[in-house]
Amino acid sequence: MSAEIRDALRAFILNNIIRRPSYKLGDDDSLIKGGLMDSFSLVEVQLFIEETYGFRPDDVDMTVENMDTVRMIADYVQANR
Amino acid sequence: MSKPTARLLLPQTRAAYGTLLERTAQHYQERPEATAVVFVPPGSAPHITITYRQFFEGAARYAETLRGIGVQPRDLAILVVDHSEALLYAFWGALMIGAIPSIFPFLSDKLDPALYFERVRLLISHSGAKVVIASAQYAEALAALNSGVPIVSEAALSPSEGTPHFAAAISAEDIAFLQHSSGTTGLQKGVALSHGAVLNQVASYSAAIRLTAEDCIVSWLPLYHDMGLIAGFVLPIVQGVPLVLMSPHYWVRDPKVMLHAISQYRGTLCWLPNFAYNFLAQRVRDNALEGVSLASMRAFINCSEPMRAESHRQFAARYAPYGVKPEMLATCYAMAENTFAVTQGGIDSLPTVDLISREALSTQHVARPAADGELTAEMLSCGAPIPNCEVQIVDEARQPLPERHIGEVAVRSDSMLSGYYRRPDLTDQALFNGWYLTGDYGYLANGELYITGRKKDLIIVGGKNVYPQDLEAIASEVEGVKAGRTVAFGVEDDRLGTESIVMVCEAETDDDDARFEIARQVRMRVAQQTEVSLSDVYMVDAKWLHKTSSGKIARGANREKYLRERAAEQG
Structure with a gap:
């Protein structure tokens, strides 16, 4: 299940935020600290989660510390959906 | 309040x-108990x-x-x-x-x-x-x-309150x-x-x-930048007009807070960089806006990065149901060297839009109104100079150019810098007979200023000024990148309403996996050392980069080459 969530998040981030679908994005690659996206993009991730998984992540959870890798975001979705 | x-x-x-x-x-x-500032802290803490x-x-x-x-x-x-x-x-x-x-x-x-x-x-x-x-x-x-x-x-x-x-x-x-x-x-x-x-x-x-x-000013802008410091702090304090202030880090995570603050405090003025119009138009949901009214606003003032008419349209359409009217959209041209504003548009009437010929713009450096059927550039006016400012367009020899001719924007006023602190050499370079040479290209038409481009090597991302030299120096230090063989430049990003930054690096290896890892390092170091992130790191072979006859990396030519190659890849 969480592998599916990771793949869905990865596809969303590659197609809509990084906009380079062929980029090899690993589960543990640092997204914001690694410079792949800026913190503005977290709002887009939040909207994607709301649309796809039917719950709205709390604004205070949308921080670089909590959401810096595909795995961290997927785990969060898994735990809160 | x-x-x-x-x-x-x-x-x-x-x-x-x-x-x-x-x-x-x-x-x-005279007014010790009047409200100076309402500070909106992150989360649900009381204001x-x-x-x-x-x-x-x-x-x-x-x-x-x-x-x-x-x-x-x-x-x-x-x-x-x-x-x-x-x-x-x-x-x-x-x-x-x-x-x-x-x-x-x-x-x-x-x-x-x-x-x-x-x-x-x-x-x-x-x-x-x-x-x-x-x-x-x-x-x-x-x-x-x-x-x-x-x-x-x-x-x-x-511990005690001080005596002012x-x-x-x-x-x-x-x-x-x-x-x-x-x-x-x-x-x-x-x-x-x-x-x-x-x-x-x-x-x-x-x-x-x-x-x-x-009036009541609402701002999330950082105070280390002229727009935030002057419009979003010094001006309201000097004038005694209330300021509702939130942190930029908080606003980025939760952009609706600004709209709620306008609604709650009946805000009337708000300054935003262009990308914020797109950001607010695209990334706030209706269910986050229940009960919000923006009808109290007099002006949303677009400033500090190139302004786009399309961003205004998106924003106005998105927030029309919440009381935003096209006449609330205003424009401004400003710089720290003039304290802040040089021009202001859109206060008494809609900002002027000038439709000019693309061809005349690029081949003759003239802003000629477009003829029927001609390819046009839609130019959003920055407005007319504010009362204490004069604007001139000058050529390479610093001689004034006529109306609708493209040249460097020069500014003179009584709100200009005293100098760059402890750097009289830089001050001398920037001033010419009392005029500040802005490094921006533009033209004047009917007393209003239009900005068409930039002479100086500067990338503006989300209102933040970034010098490509700084980014190139960081990339040059990454192992596997040929030292001094890097170039950074801005690429227009229509969706975000701002520029994205691209870095091209000549690699010391042609192994794809090694290049991927080098590019990852470049991205990470830029992220950790600067306020911006790179949208693309493009690893290329030795001798890919064009240099000018004087041996400098030619940003414009390399940018064109990059755009051609990326376009070809995507077919």
Whole structure:
């Protein structure tokens, strides 16, 4: 299940935020600290989660510390959906 | 919120005041219980209302502490303080003793703290600062720099409210504060602004935006940038008009907070960089806007990066159901070297849109109105110069050009910088017969200014100024990148309404996996050392990059080559 969530998040981030679908994005690659996206993009991730998984992540959870890798975001979705 | 009855500083009343202190004393004396600032903290914490009495007494605690450790008028104070009430007090406290506050860009989640503090150390040493005022959580790291200057943090202040004094031994010509451009290059250029210049700007700009005592300014802008510092802090305090302020880090995570604040406090004025119009239009849901009304607004003022008519349309369409009308959209051209605003458009009427011929623009450098069927460029006017400013368009020989000819924008006013702090050489380069050469290209038509491009090597991303040289130097240090064989440039991003940054690096290897890893390192280091992220790192073979005849990397030519190759890849 969480592998599916990771793949869905990865596809969303590659197609809509990084906009380079062929980029090899690993589960543990640092997204914001690694410079792949800026913190503005977290709002887009939040909207994607709301649309796809039917719950709205709390604004205070949308921080670089909590959401810096595909795995961290997927785990969060898994735990809160 | 207490209704203000401030007597405004306008061009006709300007002569009554010599310094910012003289001007603001009247708010403390005459309207101490009126609201100066409402600070909106992150999350659901209650908003903090600060009256003029509380504001100036809070500032006086810093003033007393600084005076106590021997800080003198005209000494430089560097502020390494998070976006908080403490920053407001620290800034004004330094002003109150006639010292020169300068706000250092905030430490964000992605920056490497060690490198950040090293930047502070370098700034202290080359600027000759006499004191650093720091947020409590940075005090230890700053003390460990052994920079030789005292570090003052909130914990060091006297516990009682201070007694404000508005009579420091300074005059109108003395420097009030410094504004820095972003990046390492920018730190070399502290823009020194005198008390007189700042008051001139506030008086003149207030007239241009038809400021009244009934206005209420809402801002999430960082205070280390001219738009945030002047429009989102100094102007409202000097005028006695209430300011509703939130942190940029909070706003980025939760952009609706600005809209809720406008609704709750009946905000009337809000300054935004262009990308924010797209961001707000695309990323706030209806269910986050229940009960919100933006009908109180007089103007959303677009400023500090190239403005796009399309961004205005998106924003106006998205928020029309919440009371936004096209006549609320305004435009402005501003720079730290002029304190802030040079022109203002869209206050008395809709901002002018000029449809010009693309062909004439690119081949003849002329902004000719487009004929039927011709490819057009849609130019959004920056408006007319504000009362204290003159604008000229000049050619390479710095001679004035006629209307609708493209050249460099030159500005002259009584709100210009006194100079770059301790850098008379840079000041001499930037000024010509009293005119400041902006490094922007543009044209004048019917008394209004249009910006068409940039002469200087500068990328503006989300209102942040980034020097490509800084980014290239970082990339050059990554192992596997050919030193000195890197180029960074901006690429228009229509969806985001701003520029994205691309870095091209010549690689020392042609192994794909190794190149991928090198590119990853480049991205990471840029993220950790600067305020921006790269949208693409393009690894290329040796000798890919074009150089000019004088041996410099040619940004424009390399940008064109990159765009061609990426377009070809995508078929």
